[in-house]
Amino acid sequence: MKLKPSTIDRIKKALEQQGIRNRYLQSEMGDHIACDMEHMLDQGIGEEEAWDQVFAKTRGEEIKATAGQYQGILNARYYRIKLFLWVTFGLFAVSWLFSFRTGQFMSAVSFMAMGTTLILLSLDFFRSHRHHRSNIWLGAGTLLSALLVMSGFILFFLVVNYRVNTHGHSVDLMIFSYVILSLVVFLYFIRQRRLSQGSGGRNRYSWFIAFSGLQLLLAILSFLSLPFYTWAVDYIWILIWVILAVDLISLLLLIFKRIRNILFFVLLTLSFMITFIHSPLRRLLPAGGPTQQTEVLNYSSREISAR
């Protein structure tokens, strides 16, 4: 005898009340409890009595300990990704908030750290290919986004600091990186929503789908501004401000709702970094003025002369 979807929902809610918030662990332990109940139903025991018996032998402390240990394993698994993300944002913030000679190089390192974060994420997707075949494609997309953002920033760095003419391709590559990562994150949450059981899980993913869908839309608009640059040049500043505002609001909502989704944080960080360096906002910061850029150019010329 198979359990109804409403009973499975009820099991998941009970597990959540006992401290299991992680959706994957809820799913696994929910399946175990459901199998146990179905076994009792097959023996002629009623559903409510089966429920009482299963939850009587499942001790709350054991469940909490299992949840704690699982979270510890996840923290270890995502530790390096989180570390690189913090390094990325830290270096980026310092490079713009404080004016010093090597600030631009620090900004470059922050973009390389972002690329490394994306590479680590793509490896995590590839390792999880047995869970869902689409993880291979999501991993490939994340890896492509990493390569594009790193090469895009290298070209941007050469333009700003050495006046190398890249014919605007630095912007193209970074925006394309933003589009691809937004698409990866959007498709990931759509898949997760499709796989999740219960209305609670689906509602939670609906939020992520809405926000990542908005990021994807903004990324596509940014991309479309490139071929229509001559027409759009007077309006691009509106798009830039909208993206920065959406990033800030999304970040505040994630913090307020205490949602810790690493993939979404990475997308927000990439979106913010790429948009910020193309925004007029950077000129308001100590390291964003033209003087700083000229200093770096002079410093580099002195280095070359000395050699």
Added chain:
Amino acid sequence: MIRPIILHLLLQKERMYGYEITQVVREQTGGKIALTLGALYPVLHKLESEGILETSSQAVDNRLRKYYTLSRRGRKAAFEQTVEMYEFLDALQAFCNPPENRNA
């Protein structure tokens, strides 16, 4: 002790899920060993994080079921730990039934 039990079972059967492991252990031991949810899953997750087990998911009866299989490295570890388990059981048997008791 749960670790070698899980590895031994997965050597015999390619792919198993958590509840199935508890049922097989109960049946094969005549109910003498009953693995609880809190005892089984921490060990399974630890084995997965060590790369000894690989997992895959499948939609079954309105829910998602997680299956465990031995990785290539896991097969080697499973053989070694099964041998160790048998040696330990032999040693325990010899300890509980020393030669002088057998002669008597």
